[in-house]
Amino acid sequence: MSKIYVAGIGPGAYDQMTGKAIRALNESDVIIGYTVYVDLVKEHFPGKEFMTTPMKKEVDRCVLAFEEARKGKTVSMICSGDAGVYGMAGLMYEVGVNYPDVELEIISGVTAATGGAAVLGAPLIHDFCLISLSDLLTPWEKIEARLLGASQADFVICLYNPSSKKRHDYLKKACDLMMRYKSPETVCGIVYHIGREGEGSRVMTLKELRDTQVDMFTTVFIGNSQTKELNGKMVTPRGYRNV
Amino acid sequence: MSKIYVAGIGPGAYDQMTGKAIRALNESDVIIGYTVYVDLVKEHFPGKEFMTTPMKKEVDRCVLAFEEARKGKTVSMICSGDAGVYGMAGLMYEVGVNYPDVELEIISGVTAATGGAAVLGAPLIHDFCLISLSDLLTPWEKIEARLLGASQADFVICLYNPSSKKRHDYLKKACDLMMRYKSPETVCGIVYHIGREGEGSRVMTLKELRDTQVDMFTTVFIGNSQTKELNGKMVTPRGYRNV
Numbered sequence: 001m002s003k004i005y006v007a008g009i010g011p012g013a014y015d016q017m018t019g020k021a022i023r024a025l026n027e028s029d030v031i032i033g034y035t036v037y038v039d040l041v042k043e044h045f046p047g048k049e050f051m052t053t054p055m056k057k058e059v060d061r062c063v064l065a066f067e068e069a070r071k072g073k074t075v076s077m078i079c080s081g082d083a084g085v086y087g088m089a090g091l092m093y094e095v096g097v098n099y100p101d102v103e104l105e106i107i108s109g110v111t112a113a114t115g116g117a118a119v120l121g122a123p124l125i126h127d128f129c130l131i132s133l134s135d136l137l138t139p140w141e142k143i144e145a146r147l148l149g150a151s152q153a154d155f156v157i158c159l160y161n162p163s164s165k166k167r168h169d170y171l172k173k174a175c176d177l178m179m180r181y182k183s184p185e186t187v188c189g190i191v192y193h194i195g196r197e198g199e200g201s202r203v204m205t206l207k208e209l210r211d212t213q214v215d216m217f218t219t220v221f222i223g224n225s226q227t228k229e230l231n232g233k234m235v236t237p238r239g240y241r242n243v
Numbered sequence: 244m245s246k247i248y249v250a251g252i253g254p255g256a257y258d259q260m261t262g263k264a265i266r267a268l269n270e271s272d273v274i275i276g277y278t279v280y281v282d283l284v285k286e287h288f289p290g291k292e293f294m295t296t297p298m299k300k301e302v303d304r305c306v307l308a309f310e311e312a313r314k315g316k317t318v319s320m321i322c323s324g325d326a327g328v329y330g331m332a333g334l335m336y337e338v339g340v341n342y343p344d345v346e347l348e349i350i351s352g353v354t355a356a357t358g359g360a361a362v363l364g365a366p367l368i369h370d371f372c373l374i375s376l377s378d379l380l381t382p383w384e385k386i387e388a389r390l391l392g393a394s395q396a397d398f399v400i401c402l403y404n405p406s407s408k409k410r411h412d413y414l415k416k417a418c419d420l421m422m423r424y425k426s427p428e429t430v431c432g433i434v435y436h437i438g439r440e441g442e443g444s445r446v447m448t449l450k451e452l453r454d455t456q457v458d459m460f461t462t463v464f465i466g467n468s469q470t471k472e473l474n475g476k477m478v479t480p481r482g483y484r485n486v
Contacts, residue, residue: 008357010261013263014262015261015262015263015266016261016262016263016351017261017262018253018258018259018260018261018353019257019258019259019260019262019265020256020258020259022262023258058481082353082357082360083361083365084357084360084361084365084366084367084368085357085360085367085368086368086369086481087368089360089361089364089365089368090365090368090369090478090479090480090481091480091481092365093364093365093473093474093476093478094473094478094480096473097473097474100474106360106361106362106364106365107361108259108353108357108358108360108361109353109357110261110325110351110352110353111357114251114325114327114328114351114352114354115351117325117327117328117332117349117351118326118327118332118349118350118351119349121332121336121349122326122327122332122333122335122336122349123327124327124328125327125328125329125330125332125333126329126333126375126381127372127373127374127375127381127386127389128372128373129370129371129372129373129393129398130370130371130372131370132369132370136482137481137482138369138370138482142397143370145395145396145397146370146396146397146398148396149392149393149395149396149398150372150392150393150396150398152388152392153388153389153391153392153393154385154388154389155372155389155392155393230336230337230339230340231336231340231343233336235333235336235337236333237333237334237337238301238329238333238334238380239379239380239381
């Protein structure tokens with residue numbers, strides 16, 4: 001049976017890949033992915049065939065993977081972070097309905113929420129939500145409901161896709177919504193280029209975050225009511241009772 | 244300056260550790276952790292000094308790490324999954340306030356939510372929440388508010404610590420709360436012993452989950468309104484519009 005690995009490569013640095021993901025890529029004849037991610041791993045897997053499709057061509061990319069597998073090749077479809085967090089794993093199963101003779105194996109990786117958290121300190125620790133601000137495939141009303149629901153229930157919130165050229169004011173809109181329930185003084189943090197060249201982070205208040213311009217390579221963290229700044233690090237305690 | 248790595252070792256299998264975590268442990272003189280996690284890695288790091296403290300002695304474990312570091316040793320504090328997701332990273336920063344001469348570096352890993360998701364198929368994919376059902380350090384009212392808020396906003400929900408000897412009916416209580424907003428037919432999944440011997444999973448409805456007995460080695464996934472079962476896998480589509 002032909003096999004496709006759908007593998008998360010982590011935030012970007014080779015040493016943040018798991019051994020399992022490295023093994024899958026080594027076992028593969030073809031490595032397929034979005035151009036940027038393929039460029040990140042290319043040098044570490046010499047002799048492999050690489051295929052890329054641009055952003056927004058995700059279905060084509062899945063079909064390409066299955067067609068290559070049908071030729072008898074072992075294929076790795078790579079995603080940044082974790083393949084199952086805003087990644088290709090779901091679409092691969094959906095497209096895979098047409099390819100019952102191809103086996104899928106999902107290999108998890110370090111997603112931006114936990115990779116970025118390690119840079120900021122310990123912002124997640126307790127209950128948290130991931131919310132993508134991209135309304136390309138999700139109606140904005142749904143995103144709004146999630147921002148409000150998560151804020152009201154005092155979750156730590158991690159925002160993916162906080163901005164793009166077309167959505168330059170979405171983070172501001174999101175902060176305004178969260179401030180209906182979260183204090184403007186809530187401790188927040190941003191991390192950019194996690195695990196890649198130019199990695200950096202900043203800790204600030206929610207009020208300050210509202211007026212901060214971020215790009216699509218940034219992951220944003222909004223604390224819960226207990227989150228604090230400790231020596232420049234963003235830290236959420238484990239519980240609500242004193243330990 | 245003395246250094247402590249706070250490293251997530253992933254779900255348990257050595258090949259799910261990142262290269263960075265392996266390097267940190269190799270560089271360390273002492274590896275400290277909860278007994279079960281130390282036993283998982285021991286064989287792969289021969290010649291290291293290992294120290295353990297039992298469950299519920301987390302503050303002692305942190306103090307131990309800092310005291311060892313102060314002796315000039317390089318220390319790794321290990322956690323299962325990711326060190327920043329219900330892990331020791333937060334407490335290490337809190338205890339670390341008393342040890343300004345010791346540097347902390349957090350190394351992220353694959354947490355049970357994404358490790359378990361890979362076993363079930365692609366249950367997360369889109370916006371999701373992690374909620375721990377343990378009320379040891381969090382008032383139950385807070386957990387309840389989060390279960391309700393997350394369900395109302397149609398998040399995929401991943402439950403950590405779904406059960407214990409003292410909390411054998413908590414999953415049932417949680418399911419009843421989630422069913423106020425989620426359909427009893429919502430696709431759910433459980434994964435046990437992720438990445439370890441005896442790994443297994445099951446896909447079922449929320450109604451069935453309510454009457455399923457799970458243990459503390461199980462991670463539970465509750466889909467959103469779009470989650471479906473595809474050939475025995477739990478799959479959440481990427482968006483709410485047709486791609």
